Amino acid sequence: MRKIVSAFATSLLIATFPTGSFAQQVRQPEAASEINGTPSGTIMTKEYVRTMGRTAYLWGWPLVNNLNRSIAVSKLPEPGRIEGIIPAAPTGYISMLTDYIDSGEHFVTCPNQDTVYGAGYQRVSKQPVIVQVPDFGDRFYTYQIVDARTNTFAQIGKQYGTKPGLYLIVGPDWKGEVPAGVNAVIRSPTDLTIILPRVFQDDTPDDKKAVQPLISQMMVYPLTEFDGKMKTRDWTKFKSFPSPAGKSVGETKWVIPEKFFDELPIVMKEVPPLPGEEALYASFQSLIDAAAKDPAIRKMLDDVAVEAENELIKPLFDFRNNGIPLGNGWNSPSNGARWGYDYLSRAATARSNMYDNAPEETRYIYTDFDADQKRLNGKQHYTVTFAKGELPPVDGFWSLTLYNKEHLFEPNSLNRFSLGTKSKSLKYNTDGSLTLHFQHASPGKDLEANWVPAPEDEFSLYIRTYWPKQAVLDGSWIPPKVERVE
Template sequence: MAILSTRSAIAAAALLLMLSVPAQAASEPAAKLPPGPVAGTSLPQSYVHNLAKMAYIWGWPMVNIHNRHMVFSKVPENGLGDGVLPVAPLNRLTMLTDYIQPEERAVATPNQDVVYGFGILSLEKEPVIFQVPDFGNRFWVYQLGDQRTDTLGGAGRMYGTKPGFYMVVGPDWKGKTPKGVRGVYRSSTNIAYIIPRAFLDDTAEDRRAVQPVVSQILAYPLSEFDGRMKTRDWSKIPKLSDPAGGKQGSGAETQWVKPEAFFKELPAIMKEVPPQRGEEALYAWFQSLLDAAAKDPAVADTLAKAAVEADKEMMTEMHRYSRAGVPVGNGWVAPMNGAEFGTDYYSRAAAAKANIFVNPRRESAYYGQEFDAGNARLNGANAYTITFPKGGLPPVNGFWSLTLYDDAHFFAPNEIKRYSLGTKNKDLVYNPDGSLTLYVQNARPAAGKLANWLPAPKGDFELFIRAYWPKAEILQNNWTPPPVQKASAN
């Protein structure tokens, strides 16, 4: 009876509390947002100029993806842009059949360990189906991202994703999942992207072995889904002109964001990308600039000039690997929140400038390096060694690699056409004590070191470590890459 009495007392107290609340409170809507900027306010040029720089950093990644979407909307069929870049009409993807070619300039910091695919999605049209073949023991991961460059969720070997059909839907989709579709990924934006990656050993045997798998990696509109696994021979697709209108093979990354046009494009982005929770005030703040610019040419001119200045001052510096993450020791810098940036607008923009399509860290950890152990800039006039102690290779369940890039974050041409070393190389030579020394230099080394040689250009360069499917030592920051030691060329 004591228990019943206690429960009765609690119920009575709860009823009394409910009755004591004013009737209107029960139906009162959620708290309104506080008022934002007042329209028509006279804004000082200095204020407009400085706030515009903030808006530029905030919006740069989303304008970048917006412009890629615009370019891909004009692609007529699956093909190779300028003979090297996988391009496809919206809501489809195109796969390569080998490592990406060094002439590629559409995406900085490319990977030479995987067979890539790429597609831009336009989900306001309809959902998109993507196929996952049976990869066997091969490492694989599909990167799915929204217009903010944040992940939509994981699909890959580390997630135990099963072969079959999966679907990507937009933020407003309310349809029924078709029978036979194993899972649904919802994007917060209608513009999204898909980037399959399948690990490839640097051997002729594995190049042959991967082809049947790659042929089953496709994406297409939901209206074409029939429950049957489709195939495509990606070795027989046409070469198309560069859809961005440029020429692959020289210079820096394709200029996806043109600062002088940024504030003319930003209004579209504000409509395409809904605010994250808590961003409503930020949107109102930046919208006040756009509203003022629409009414006053002087304000619009100030915005354009501020964007050009911000691009030159800030984005140039943020392009450096040393500015795209957290120092973790021995001069290496690692991003910690790739593809899960939230409101970290700096890291989002820095990653977008240096290496836009980064995976979440649980999928791949990255380490960038620009300096040797003496804090001198890496340069081909010098020779370097990197020695992983016995048992000290990057701790991964997937694969690791050390890649060399020029100062624009692209592959540096060399006589043996080698741009990275790591798990994919089956002929690496270990030292008698079990350690592994890699030789980074411009001059061809002695024959006994050739297998471990990573050719460097004559000028400045960077090094970049990838650790796909990293183990706990990396995720808990208990592993640090070894220093880059200056050495004598031999």
Template sequence: MKKELLIGPIASALIAYAASFAPSAQAADIPAAVPAAAGGESGAFAPGTRITEAYARMVARNAYFWAWPMVNTWNRRLAFERVPEPGLAGGAMPVAPLNRLAMLTDYVDPAERLVACPNQDVVYGAGIAALDKSPVVIQVPDFGKRFWVYQVVDLRTDSVANLGAMYGTKPGFYLLAGPDWHGEVPKGIAGVFRSTTQTAFVIPRVFQDDTPADHAAIQASLGSIDMYPLAMYDGTMKTHDWRQLRAFPLPAHAGGGHGESRLVYPERFFDELPAVLKDAPPRAGEAARYAEVLSVIAAARNNPALKEALIDEAKRTEEEMIDPLLQFRNYGIALAGNWSTQTNGAQFGDDYFTRTAVAKSNIFVNKPVETRYFYLDLDAAGARLDGAKRYTVTFAKGALPPVRGFWSLTLYDQYHFFAPNPIGRYSVGTRNLELKPNPDGSLTVYIQADEPTDPQQRANWLPAPRSGAFSLMLRAYWPDEAVASGAWTPPPAIALQ
């Protein structure tokens, strides 16, 4: 039971921390007592049990790490709860009241800072289902042969529904219910999915070519994407003109500087955690983990010194363990050419390390069958990618990413957002119909700050910032078996002299 509290991927960090920690004399001499209200659960302390500050810090450090993705998603729910109607947060990102949805009608605004690692391959939508209030109906229009997928994840960021081209999903109405719902499914519902938590995030993604013609062609299907409470279901497809959405200003505190808007605050993390854990019932094997941290939180309620220790530990964990995970090179499976990947996106299970790493660096990834992600911070020689240099990435003839959907290579700045550039190009791939192959049939992408003078190179130019670190991400949507098996991996980034 105790061993499961030190999960493998972060055990060494916790052990090193425990070895270096010296509790104060006051904490050692006057342990905090756990109130009776905290006892009675499997794994919780008996009422009146005294605990030391050192122990509380250890529990806090562990809990802050594994619960970070849930608190992040929970605070997105609280933000959506305040939205008066479907609209655009900061004029850029779709937001809606709980159990409703909003859609963009074009690629995401490059200035958005609400979700790290956006892409300009798809048209996004977003909605948060509060399943403790009501099940929701999700509308799927007829997308024809166009690539599409609705990502539906629980509070943990694990997928709870299969809706997309790769699943052969038919147009129609689909019901999403919470873990405790036992109501009647009405006629006309094509399928039922059940979330493991009361909160779920629904993110439609619909592919769009980078042409005015395709932008016009996609609008009809976008207008029939929707989500609403079960009581609103009447068997008819509701439509919207999403181009009429209002823009809502972001609150002053929402800005994260150059990085993602802050959603996890160490100062209030342990005040928020009980509600988060109530929303997300423990998975198999997690009951003791839940009970332990709730007992420590209960002990801190009437002990200001212990409460301050939890806050201090949260701040330290954020800085020492969470912040480094923004860098792709600090997690994942190492591949040739200094690329890396993860193979359990949106189905993390007990892999708390990768779940939190992905939540920090590029939250809300799709399942591998929907999209495989490849990450690159370093060039072929192992040096950090830097805007002061020039690079090439060359796909051999016949070795473009093998996909049934589409692929893209996106450049992000050091904060994992788009780097401004004079031609407004942030990725290259399937949507760029103007890409030009080399005479031998290979395809070279030119990554540099200065515009190439050669017309062929310019057609394949992925602009980089003039200085500073940057990263690359290759997305393979609806990947073929060669991607899934690892037989295909991306080519390296070669620094030019």
């Protein structure tokens, strides 16, 4: 892979300089082997700046996005909630909700209403953290723990048979002493680490009550506060903080194109290159160095960032441009949270539905279109029918969620945004099949138990399969068509 990435960078240089001494040099094996990206100070044409600038924008967009989210909450005085809705905590902690997330949430796209969320950003190189895992019994749960690249690197959850207790998350170079009472040490490949616990909850009052003692034990705190005992916190009591980025129609805009090339160097300094990325890093750095010395190049880079935002990143918001076609109009990335060198899929998910779980934890499947490849619109009536025995095959749970055109919840009179395992009032057809209904107007009282209200304009559908069976992972199970009812 090192040779592949280095060859990619070199091919960009050759394409930019088809003739001349530099192009001749990179074609010579003995010279090429010494080149680690574009040397600082190299003369750059406008075409080269545009080409490499767009590459840097696609590569770095998810990492800058992630960095800015962490900065937005890093100085909070204590764990609490943004505008009383979104779990947020200062560095070194998490905050937990006590029920499904509210429809007013705009911090991140595509939230679910199957689990109770927690969230917190960590800096584990200087401040390792303790993660508490209570005894969940038979209840499904997972702790999503990802690095600065949004890759999952830890396995804590029901599907892994995790032992209840205390776990220590440390930085890549941490060499401290592990205290007695810690079940295991988990090393993050980057300093910036995100912890997003989820615990399943069905839609009945009894289950919402039953999950509360577990939520009270779901905590993260600095190693300096470790005393070997499980702590508890009443998460129903919290302080509300204003949104760090103000109000927005869709998801908060975490990447500002005109600021991107100021923030990219921070990411590159904090996140070491993967094997084979050294040439890309050196080439990106040469762009940044040139822009610092030449205002014309900096202006060019800022223009490139604006163009790349509109031409490269914006189209990735559409689910039709994200992942691999599965059939019947549904798409899904097969490598969620394990992006490696797949910069396109990483950027697409960061733009459309940030923070995927790893595939064996959750496979996400989505569509913007009906069976006739027409855009879903709430003015129409749609059905999705799972044949008897053909519900999504999972060992955890499944759901089908409806999002508005911003990939957020659209408030409705039922306060319902998804149906699935959590839904205890679903009505099955006489042949054992299950038909779900999606439209703005009620499909009729006798069908309302299986109805998710849609906005009056465009929307998307999104299947979650938590702890999916092999048929989901290998693509042999295909979701049914989204049928438009005339």
